Amino acid sequence: MKYLSGSLLQILDASLRLNSFSKVAEELGLTPAAVSYQVRLLESRLGFLLFTRQSGGLEVTKEGRLICQQASKSLTQMHSAIAQAKQLNQDNKTxxxxxxxxxxxxxxxxxxxxxxxxxxxxxxxxxxxxxxxxxxxxxxxxxxxxxxxxxxxxxxxxxxxNTSLVAVCSEAFWQQHQALLESPKTFPQFLLCSVKCRVGSLEWPSWSNWFENFTDIEWNTAEHISFDEMTQVIQFIQDENAIGLVEPKLATREVSSGRLVQLDKRELAIPAxxxxxxxxxxxxxxxxxxxxxxxxxxxxxxxxxxxx
The missing domain is CATH 3.40.190.10 (Periplasmic binding protein-like II)
Incomplete structure (x- = not known):
């Protein structure tokens, strides 16, 4: 409707909420005279009153309530559209x-x-x-x-x-015990470490699964330490004399740089x-x-x- 500019929509919305042209002017940064003039001009074009002026403030007419409520809805829709447009613009960059x-x-x-x-x-x-x-x-x-x-x-x-687990140790530990570490049968002689956690119905595989899948070795007497995260396992392997189970695809930096040595080529697959x-x-x-x-x-x- 050509009668309603953006500023007039704001005036109608605020007038319905505040019941005072003075308060509307203060909120919108206008003068009371400018607010009153725009409302009177609209009423003149429409041919009926939107507000009646009372000693206690404004009283909205039935016609005025209908128009002011629609003005409020229009402003809300515009604010929503602006927010969506801003999000679209941000989405292209973030x-x-x-x-x-x-x-x-x-x-x-x-x-x-x-x-x-x-x-x-x-x-x-x-x-x-x-x-x-x-x-x-x-x-x-x-x-x-x-x-x-x-x-x-x-x-x-x-x-x-997909992911899997392999047995590794530090380079220094490998150099010190290379002869023994060439066979998985000797692994239980050393400190073992792995992750202990549960994801959904999957209990994260540990050394018991590794030995059951690849050897017939009795390993239960081995000293074993569990951690919440693989990063902790990797750090412990590098700091201590230990053999650990790690995900090779997530330890490529350590293995390729020589900080970790893979002791056995077999990989314990995480089940699909x-x-x-x-x-x-x-x-x-x-x-x-x-x-x-x-x-x-x-x-x-x-x-x-x-x-x-």
Whole structure:
């Protein structure tokens, strides 16, 4: 309607709420005379009153209430549209990633600078957490999680990589005990360490699973230490005289640099469908930053597999 400018919509909305042209003027940064003039001009064009002036303030007429309520709705819709437009504009520049601790510390963060250098126009926000968030209601664009790939809610799920466990020790420990460490039969003579956790219905495999799958060795008498995270296992192996079970795809830096030595070529596979997945809320997968990031992540995974 040509009668209603943006400023007049604000005046009508505020007048309905405040019942005073003086208060409306104060809120909108106008003079009371300017507010009163615009309302009188609109009433003249419409041919009926919107407000009656009382000693205690304004009283809205039935016609005025109908129009002012619609003005309030129009402003609300405009504010909503502006907020959505701002979000769309931000979405073209910002990529919000939440990653599990193992994946983030061992693969994502050490290589993130390369992605940023290739995509300087994308702002990146990183959250490190092992919790499965309700991503449909969250601000994150990609969640990288180890899970069974079955999640509730409207999300897209892309498998990034399967994983496994191998036996490793530090380079110094290998040099000191090389003759003994060439055979898994001697492993129980040394301090063993691994991760102890549960993901869904999966009990994370430990040394008992490794020995049961690959040897007939009695290992229960071996000294064993458990940790919550693989990063703790890797640090303990490097600091102490211990043999640990680690995920080779998430320890490629340590193995390729010689800080860790893989003692046996056999890998204990983590049973399907458990794997590392990229989880994307519906409606976001076609965004250019997300597609670029997914391609980059897959490249990281492929590169870690080649280095094994």
């Amino acid at each position: 990529l919000r990633i939440t990653a599990s601790t193992r994946f983030a510390t061992q693969l994502l963060l050490p290589n993130l600078a390369r992605f940023k250098s290739s995509n300087p126009d994308i702002d990146i926000e990183i959250d490190i957490s092992d919790k499965i968030r309700p991503l449909v209601q969250s601000d994150f664009d990609i969640a990288i999680r180890f899970c069974d790939g079955v999640l509730e809610g409207a999300v897209e799920i892309k498998k990034l990589m 469908p458990y794997a590392y997945y990229a989880i994307i809320p519906d409606g976001r997968k076609d965004r250019a930053p997300i597609q670029k990031c997914l391609q980059w992540l897959q490249g990281l995974v492929n590169n870690s597999e080649r280095k094994q």
